[in-house]
């Protein structure tokens with residue numbers, strides 16, 4: 001059996017742990033059966049945003065008329081858009097391969113790891129032991145048990161990246177952030193898109209006003225069907241046929257399309273790792289349970305990133321990895337703080353959010369005030385004629401502590417950063433109000449939102 005100071009399972013946020021271990025001169029086993037870098041650069045954040053950059057450009061052209069510019073799109077070259085994305089992914093693979101060969105003390109295993117004991121794993125023909133073990137094996141697409149689905153070829157966030165021809169029509173099952181991002185992308189490419197969500201609204205974790213606005217905007221370009229449960233899939237000539245039922249009335253409906261994309265959520269990879277062999281506790285959905293130090297119930301075993309299901313974003317995964325490394329290697333007691341973890345949805349319009357929703361805030365014993373502020377409230381918003389976007393700001397009336405902030409509109413992921421930084425440095429309104437904001441700039445939207453609180 002080979003012994004290492006650190007065994008790192010998975011090369012997504014696991015690479016952050018590897019970096020930390022290399023910096024301390026430790027011996028490391030990195031286990032990665034799939035694409036180096038994990039989901040984000042290969043199957044998630046980066047390829048999807050490369051595609052969406054093209055979709056955003058289409059939308060900007062189409063919306064230019066509101067500013068008196070009439071433009072016409074000659075042609076959208078779907079094949080070359082996909083080729084650009086795949087070429088960039090291949091480059092990132094090469095870069096990571098190169099990086100790993102130059103890392104001192106790292107041995108890379110290109111096979112699945114499976115548990116034998118809490119600190120002992122089987123990797124291919126090898127058995128390895130880690131003084132510290134970091135589980136960062138992530139998640140994969142959740143495939144719902146829908147009659148007939150397994151008998152047809154359907155797309156996921158993985159296989160969709162291999163398309164070379166634009167589908168004429170596409171049904172997206174699901175209404176979460178992956179579903180709405182791909183709805184935006186394919187609609188902009190010219191595909192007839194139908195999105196089917198079983199809840200009564202899309203992106204259910206966002207503020208209701210934000211999800212309603214996105215639904216109304218997407219509905220101009222795609223068919224958005226909510227409150228509808230997909231029950232079965234069959235073939236209908238060249239197309240696939242989705243049979244569905246209204247969640248409320250039970251009324252049946254059906255939809256045909258050339259392709260179907262399943263985007264109903266993610267499931268953790270703990271089963272593939274056979275964590276039960278090491279008595280590592282999981283929750284009812286299969287995510288590994290961790291404390292605020294990112295420790296599992298087993299000594300010297302940490303679980304970071306999507307595998308613990310706490311905050312399934314790349315930036316959260318990386319932050320958790322750093323917390324675990326500090327606790328494991330430096331015997332610190334760093335806790336993961338989720339109070340100001342932002343996230344973005346790259347739909348059109350874009351969405352960004354941090355902190356509590358209004359409903360969550362009102363569920364506390366605080367005196368909560370909230371306000372909706374349109375982009376048009378600012379000079380720059382008016383110059384750009386941004387008539388749809390707005391912010392939702394949530395604050396404690398007495399302490400003036402910022403509790404949550406939500407934006408739908410252009411540059412939302414950039415604009416929210418000021419609020420994130422303010423929340424992280426104490427969270428008081430003063431942190432926003434004291435800074436002088438450039439006039440006229442979209443950033444004035446943030447202080448204006450707080451002025452609107454009553």
Ligand SMILES: Cc1cc2nc3c(=O)[nH]c(=O)nc-3n(C[C@H](O)[C@H](O)[C@H](O)COP(=O)(O)OP(=O)(O)OC[C@H]3O[C@@H](n4cnc5c(N)ncnc54)[C@H](O)[C@@H]3O)c2cc1C
Pocket residue numbers: 009010011012013014031032033034035036037038039040043044045046048111112113114136137138139157178269272273304305306307311312313314315316317
């Ligand atoms: C379509 C899509 C878009 C997304 N967009 C965004 C975004 O814009 N912003 C954002 O912040 N997040 C986004 N995410 C989420 C983000 O990709 C994840 O939160 C992040 O990649 C999680 O990192 P991780 O290291 O936990 O897991 P992963 O990156 O999935 O890494 C886990 C690795 O473990 C390996 N592995 C699996 N089983 C084993 C085993 N038994 N032994 C060893 N290794 C194993 C896998 O091969 C994989 O490479 C997106 C996700 C998807 C699917």
